[in-house]
Structure formats: C-alpha cells, structure tokens
Amino acid sequence: MGIREDILDRVRRNQPAAIPHPDLRDFTHLASADLITTFARSLGVMAGVLIDKPPDDLGAFLREKFPDAKNICSAVPEYVGTSKPEDYPVWADAAKIDVSVVRSPLGVAETGSVLLSDDDLRVNTIAFLAHDIVILLAPDKIVENIHVAYQHPAFKEKAYSVLMSGPSGSADIGGKEVHPAQAVMTLTVILWPESAKTS
Amino acid sequence: MSVHPVVDQASNAARFLADRSREEYFDTLMWSLREARDRSASEVPEWEQLRDLGSAIKEHTLSHLADYLEQFEASAKRNGVEVHWAHDAHEHNQIVAEILSRHGAKQLIKSKSMLTEECDMRRYLENRGVTVTETDLGERIQQLDDEPPAHIVGPAWQKSPEDVARVFAKAYGSDPNNAAPVYLAHEMRVHTRALIEKADAGMTGANFAVAETGTVVTATNEGNADLSGNVPRLRICSVGIEKIVPTHRDLAVFIRLLSRSAVGMPITQYTSHFRAPRRDGEMHIILVDNGRSERLGMEKFWQSLKCIRCGACMNTCPVYRRSGGLSYGSTYMGPIGIIMMPTFDIRRFSELPFSSTLNGSCSNVCPVKINIHEQIYAWREVMDEKHQIKLAKKSAMVAAGEVLSHPELYRIVTAAGETTLKRLPRFAIYNDFNAWGKHRETPLPAGQTFHEWYKANRRKA
Numbered sequence: 299m300g301i302r303e304d305i306l307d308r309v310r311r312n313q314p315a316a317i318p319h320p321d322l323r324d325f326t327h328l329a330s331a332d333l334i335t336t337f338a339r340s341l342g343v344m345a346g347v348l349i350d351k352p353p354d355d356l357g358a359f360l361r362e363k364f365p366d367a368k369n370i371c372s373a374v375p376e377y378v379g380t381s382k383p384e385d386y387p388v389w390a391d392a393a394k395i396d397v398s399v400v401r402s403p404l405g406v407a408e409t410g411s412v413l414l415s416d417d418d419l420r421v422n423t424i425a426f427l428a429h430d431i432v433i434l435l436a437p438d439k440i441v442e443n444i445h446v447a448y449q450h451p452a453f454k455e456k457a458y459s460v461l462m463s464g465p466s467g468s469a470d471i472g473g474k475e476v477h478p479a480q481a482v483m484t485l486t487v488i489l490w491p492e493s494a495k496t497s
Numbered sequence: 498m499s500v501h502p503v504v505d506q507a508s509n510a511a512r513f514l515a516d517r518s519r520e521e522y523f524d525t526l527m528w529s530l531r532e533a534r535d536r537s538a539s540e541v542p543e544w545e546q547l548r549d550l551g552s553a554i555k556e557h558t559l560s561h562l563a564d565y566l567e568q569f570e571a572s573a574k575r576n577g578v579e580v581h582w583a584h585d586a587h588e589h590n591q592i593v594a595e596i597l598s599r600h601g602a603k604q605l606i607k608s609k610s611m612l613t614e615e616c617d618m619r620r621y622l623e624n625r626g627v628t629v630t631e632t633d634l635g636e637r638i639q640q641l642d643d644e645p646p647a648h649i650v651g652p653a654w655q656k657s658p659e660d661v662a663r664v665f666a667k668a669y670g671s672d673p674n675n676a677a678p679v680y681l682a683h684e685m686r687v688h689t690r691a692l693i694e695k696a697d698a699g700m701t702g703a704n705f706a707v708a709e710t711g712t713v714v715t716a717t718n719e720g721n722a723d724l725s726g727n728v729p730r731l732r733i734c735s736v737g738i739e740k741i742v743p744t745h746r747d748l749a750v751f752i753r754l755l756s757r758s759a760v761g762m763p764i765t766q767y768t769s770h771f772r773a774p775r776r777d778g779e780m781h782i783i784l785v786d787n788g789r790s791e792r793l794g795m796e797k798f799w800q801s802l803k804c805i806r807c808g809a810c811m812n813t814c815p816v817y818r819r820s821g822g823l824s825y826g827s828t829y830m831g832p833i834g835i836i837m838m839p840t841f842d843i844r845r846f847s848e849l850p851f852s853s854t855l856n857g858s859c860s861n862v863c864p865v866k867i868n869i870h871e872q873i874y875a876w877r878e879v880m881d882e883k884h885q886i887k888l889a890k891k892s893a894m895v896a897a898g899e900v901l902s903h904p905e906l907y908r909i910v911t912a913a914g915e916t917t918l919k920r921l922p923r924f925a926i927y928n929d930f931n932a933w934g935k936h937r938e939t940p941l942p943a944g945q946t947f948h949e950w951y952k953a954n955r956r957k958a
C-alpha cells in the first residue's frame with residue numbers, strides 16, 4: 299500500500315462515527331449606513347488609515363503623504379505612477395517600490411480588511427515588498443463581516459487572495475503590536491467609487 | 498521505547514522561577530493576552546455561538562476526515578498543485594529535501610509552522626546544506642538563539658525585550674542597549690528582507706486547508722507567509738491532516754475566532770489564501786499524519802485534533818504562565834501540549850499531565866471547546882494504568898479525581914479559580930511537589946491542607 303492509501307486507510311478506520319455538519323449563519327446585524335463607520339473604526343484598530351473620499355489630485359496627495367517616494371507603482375487606471383506591476387517580472391524586485399497603488403474589490407467592516415487577489419495586484423509582491431500601500435475601495439463594496447466576505451468569488455477562483463488588515467506588524471517582542479514588521483510600513487484606504495474621476 | 502529521558506516539567510519550571518523578575522514579566526504578559534481575549538470576545542454578540550459552531554464544524558470534519566482529505570487533494574491537483582503525503586516527520590523532511598534538491602534550492606525562507614517544528618525540519622535540511630531562514634520575528638529570535646519556540650503564537654515571548662536586544666546585537670551587530678520593540682522589529686526587517694529577496698524557495702505551514710477549493714490558509718501579522726509564499730517561484734506548504742475545513746463558509750467561523758482568542762485582535766493583518774501556484778511558479782502541499790490518524794482513534798483524546806493553535810489555553814494557564822514554555826520540553830506546551838505530547842511519546846511526556854491545576858480555565862477559553870482539563874485528567878489515569886507515574890503524583894491525582902468526580906464541588910473550585918485565576922487557584926497548592934506552586938501567595942488559611950479544604954467544602958457542595 300502506498301503512503302497516501304495507508305494514511306487514508308488509517309484515518310478511515312479511526313475516525314469517530316459520523317457527526318452532522320451544523321447550520322451556518324451570517325450573523326449580520328448592521329444597517330448598510332453603519333458599514334462605513336464600522337469599517338473605519340476597525341481599520342483604525344488595525345493601524346490602517348482611512349481617507350473617506352477621493353482627493354482632488356491623487357498625485358499631489360501621494361507627494362504630500364510620501365514626500366521621499368520616488369517609485370510609485372500603480373495597478374489602477376485612476377492614476378499613472380512611475381511604474382506598473384508588469385515592470386517587476388522578478389517578483390523580488392518589487393522591493394524597489396516605495397508606494398503601491400491598488401484597488402480592492404471588497405472591504406470587511408468587522409475587521410477593517412480589504413481583499414486583494416492576484417488579478418488586482420498582477421504581481422503579488424507589490425502588496426508586501428513596497429514600503430507603503432494605498433488601496434482604493436468603493437464604499438458600496440464594504441460587507442459586514444467575514445462570513446459575508448468569504449462568499450466573494452475570488453476565494454474560489456483566484457490563485458492567491460489576501461485579506462489585508464492594516465500595515466504589517468508584530469507583537470512578538472513584549473506582546474504589544476509594533477509597526478512595521480517585514481511587509482508594508484503603512485496602509486491607507488481611500489474610499490473611491492469605481493466610476494469616480496481619474497487624476 | 499523512547500530513548501529520551503522523561504521530561505521533568507516541575508524541575509524545569511523551578512529553574513525558570515529562580516529569576517523572579519523574569520517570571521513576573523512573563524506571567525503579566527500572558528495574563529494581559531488573556532484579558533485582551535476577554536475584551537475582544539465580549540465585543541462579538543455571537544461569540545458563544547461561534548465557539549459552538551467552531552467545535553461542531555471541527556467534529557464533523559474529523560468524523561469525515563478521509564473524505565475531506567480526498568476532496569482537498571483533488572481540488573489542489575485541479576489547481577495545478579503537486580500533493581504529497583507523509584506518515585511521519587522523517588518522510589516529511591525527505592519530501593521537502595527532495596523538492597529543494599530537484600530545484601537546486603539552497604536558500605529556504607519560511608514562515609512559522611509548528612508542524613515543521615514537530616518534524617525538526619530545520620536541522621534536517623541544514624545538515625543537507627540548505628540554509629533555512631525563519632521569517633516570523635519570534636521564530637527568528639528563537640532560531641538565532643538556538644532555542645525552540647516557548648509559545649505557539651509568540652515563540653519568543655519568554656524573552657524580555659532586553660534579551661532580544663542581546664540576541665540581535667550578537668547576530669546583527671545592533672545596539673545591545675536598545676530594547677525598544679520598534680527598533681528591534683526594524684532590525685529584523687532590514688536583515689530578513691535581504692534574505693527573502695534572494696531566496697530560492699519559500700515555505701509556509703497552514704492554519705487551515707479548505708477542502709472545497711484546495712486552498713492553504715495562513716494567518717500572520719507580519720506578512721511573512723505572503724513573502725515566503727510569493728517572492729520565490731517555488732512554494733512548499735506543510736499541512737497537518739487535521740487542518741482541513743470543508744468550505745470557506747466554515748473557514749469564516751475560525752477566522753473570526755482565531756486572532757481574537759490569541760491576542761484579542763479582530764483578525765491578523767494578513768489572512769492569506771494560497772489556492773494555486775503563481776503563473777510562472779510551482780506549488781507543493783505535503784499532507785502530514787505524524788501520529789494524527791492514531792490520535793483520531795483515541796476515544797478520550799481525538800478531540801484535541803480540533804485545536805486551531807490560538808494559544809489562549811496557554812495564556813490563561815496558571816502553571817504555564819509561571820513555568821515558561823520551554824519547561825515542557827516539547828513542541829507544544831501548556832494545556833494543549835499536555836494533551837497532545839503523550840500521543841507522540843508516552844514515556845517521555847508521562848509527567849506533563851501533572852503540570853496542571855485542573856482549574857478548567859483552558860477549556861473555558863478554548864475557541865473550539867476542547868475539554869482540555871478533562872483530557873488532562875484522563876491522561877493522568879492513562880499514566881497510572883501504564884505505571885508511568887511516580888508515587889508522589891498519584892496522591893495529587895486522587896485529590897484532583899475526587900474534585901472532578903463531584904460536579905458541584907468542581908464548580909466551586911473552578912469558580913474560585915476563575916475569579917482568583919490571576920493568582921494561583923487555591924486547590925493548586927495541594928502538595929509541595931509543584932515548583933510553580935512555590936513563591937505564590939498561599940490563599941489557604943494557615944495549616945489547612947488541600948484535603949482539609951476539600952473536606953470542608955465538600956460538605957458545602
């Protein structure tokens with residue numbers, strides 16, 4: 299018997315008598331008007347920054363927020379950066395990026411998370427090797443909690459998806475979260491409807 | 498027959514306790530995590546329902562595990578992933594070494610994985626010329642200091658920031674007198690990112706593995722699983738067979754429970770889903786048994802396989818908090834370690850079940866409702882049957898057994914334990930045997946033994 303068959307055989311012999319699957323619920327409580335406020339609060343808990351409407355000039359906004367940034371990689375049509383994801387065919391080279399600008403198709407109010415998949419990023423590493431990340435999110439794409447979030451098709455279709463919630467951090471020294479750890483140093487979400495102006 | 502000596506947790510704890518300031522630091526830190534967990538849980542109205550669901554989903558999955566493993570494998574293969582199976586640590590390590598050697602990969606970066614600790618993989622690979630870099634901050638600290646993890650969530654929590662400053666000064670030449678966590682995290686960032694960028698292969702463990710999609714899910718705050726799993730083209734994921742959940746709808750329940758239970762945060766910064774290799778890459782998943790299928794058949798102990806490795810039972814445990822994680826001499830420590838480790842080596846870990854006050858706090862906080870303290874007691878019985886215990890421990894067992902066999906009394910004891918748990922629960926002081934009972938306030942009236950206390954309270958019950 300091969301290893302696979304042997305393990306499956308042992309598991310089958312030893313597993314307890316069948317126990318039924320419980321009924322699942324979505325536990326939604328919030329009115330849609332409260333989703334943005336809750337998202338903002340949760341993102342704050344996770345040390346992310348929320349900008350509640352598109353700035354008049356995204357370029358000026360980025361220059362002001364990241365005055366030392368030379369390499370801004372844009373994966374969105376709303377903004378032309380100094381580079382785009384395809385400029386980093388060797389994914390480790392995304393470490394040269396100062397700021398990545400991407401769009402997320404989903405926000406989660408409960409946790410302040412945004413979904414990013416390989417289609418949104420094109421080169422996955424632009425989301426962690428860049429020093430800072432700016433994420434555009436349409437306010438009507440915010441759902442209440444993780445139960446609802448996991449119904450998004452990306453989780454079944456995309457090779458890689460991450461629910462990103464604030465900048466990288468670690469509580470491994472002394473138990474209190476500090477930022478940054480090894481991935482992005484800051485994370486900013488701009489509430490930006492999909493059809494809004496480009497700059 | 499085990500070739501390792503029996504782990505004497507109590508004596509190991511005594512060494513830890515010899516440094517009072519260290520003990521207090523660790524105890525305070527662990528308790529602050531327990532308090533953060535309580536606050537965070539109280540903000541979720543359906544918290545108890547989530548715990549019930551988490552427990553029920555795990556029980557359902559484990560009772561259909563063979564089918565779900567097959568489903569997971571089929572989904573992963575459809576996604577273009579190569580799936581491997583390993584009976585034990587040795588087979589697991591061999592598979593990893595073979596994959597790396599096929600690619601000529603010599604630099605491996607990895608995120609934290611208790612399974613690879615279980616397999617002692619780092620040493621195996623390093624003996625074969627592979628440089629392994631831990632990218633989790635806590636795990637890296639322990640690697641640089643040549644120590645195993647002392648906690649399953651924060652491997653280096655037993656070290657103070659000053660200790661870490663010394664470790665980094667030696668390894669990285671940083672300022673030994675700067676113990677600010679922000680500074681130390683920055684040092685880690687600078688040194689590890691350089692290694693990540695030039696790695697040949699990346700490895701992650703799995704917090705969960707979703708059968709319907711073949712997805713490996715990791716939860717990190719540092720983004721290091723995303724870096725390890727995305728920067729190199731070659732990705733290897735080690736997955737314990739008990740990590741399977743049926744669907745993403747099931748997964749949601751656990752994601753809501755995990756980080757809140759662990760550190761009191763609503764979620765980890767990166768909850769990452771690796772379903773398929775990147776377009777120009779390769780992805781391998783190794784499904785590892787290593788004693789799990791055997792445990793699944795143990796009537797009293799299979800429920801320990803529900804564990805989602807949140808560490809909450811450790812943070813709340815008065816013995817763990819006052820012993821330090823290294824005192825257990827095992828991969829898993831604290832209450833969950835006590836009920837898991839004897840399945841790996843019954844003789845070596847025969848004394849661990851006595852490193853507990855049986856106060857029940859671990860079971861009370863467990864997000865998947867494992868009956869941890871009952872299993873600890875059941876292990877004591879097993880050790881007794883198998884003559885694996887010293888006489889002195891037997892009397893402790895009898896006393897605890899009396900309490901556990903009287904539900905009303907047990908409630909009184911655990912209620913007292915819960916309210917005074919920040920200090921050592923009273924009935925923990927039932928003998929002079931346990932090092933972690935020393936140095937504590939003695940809440941029993943002078944001269945009263947546990948047995949006297951027990952007799953008096955039994956009447957009340």
Ligand code: SF4
Nearest residue numbers: 804805807808810863
């Ligand atoms: S036994 Fe329960 S509380 Fe302990 S680590 Fe596992 S899931 Fe968490």
